[in-house]
Amino acid sequence: MANRWFLYISELAQKAQQEVTRTPENWQKFLTTASRFYKSYDFDDQLLIYIQRPDAVACADIETWNNKMHRWVNAGSNAIGLIRKGTGGRPYIQNVHDVSDTHRVKGGKDPWLWRMEEAYHAPVMERLAKAFGIPEGGDLGECLMEAASKVSEEHYGEYLRDLHYEVEDSFLEGLDDHNIEVIFRDTIKASVQYAVLTRCGLDASSISTQTICGALRTLTTWAPWPAWALPPPKPTAPF
Template sequence: MPSKTEEYLALAQRTANGLTRYWESWTAYLTTASRLYKYRFEDQLMIYSQRPDATACADYDIWNNRMNRYVRRGSKGIALLDESSGYPRLHYVFDVSDTGVRHNSRDPDLWQYNDDLKQPVSDALTATYGISRERVSQQLADIAGKLVAD
């Protein structure tokens, strides 16, 4: 009988193999990854495979101590694979939807791109990369091309 860690390793492999099979799978993954941009690819993949609707994830201690929120009883953690010790082991995070608020709780800052941010984002990209375009999507594509060429 495979261990829990082996089961999650297999889940990660199946998810990774299925991502590029259909463009819908890839875009669904990218939607999840865009909300979890601070996590490594491997962790984003594990979160996507277990909770594709996750918006803001953190471990138990961060929710309790730093954010002053509590993880609801019965919430199922999202298993991430940690191989820093030389062998795989599981580390769990929880989505903000798994938490409840207390007095003086902090909400996570969920960055969203809207019309008010178009010009400041474009200006910051121009200042950083020296590439300016009328549409931010084209500007990002040109910056990606420049970075690949470099």
């Protein structure tokens, strides 16, 4: 049973990568889910959460729900499987549940899920202006767009090096290093901006669909799943 569950989740991981990069709309839907899990779960986990429970808002394992939050997991609820690397590099599945799959018992607590209220706009804009040198005069959405742009510009190079190893037999093959860098930088920038605006409950329609299409071209090139997390190849007939 455990082995079948692992194979299912591993295959689902590959399906998730293909699904989110199929259309700009799918990528935007993924970013909406991922924006709720920016602190606790990495990109691989976000893909698996999205493909299994796109409406999830707060996930944790059963021990956390029971012991820290004093919430019981509802009978019959479906777990969300995440791939983990265990002792000796052997992969296994960690099951987590969304808060909607749980209920409070005595002493139970609700997870704190922040929301961007109108009253917070001014102090948040002031903090962003100081942290990122953003000129005054815009609204919160403009401040967030500028801050996301600056953060993306500062950090995209940390991941660009890995992309250069994946361009063979892809849409990016044949492009020079400069064009690959521009596509990747714009992908990161547009994706971060969309996720931040969406998480803050603001209109993200200003993010160009053209740029999102560039994101799909990049992401169909870059497979995030390491070999140890993928199912073994199916045997082929010897004739």
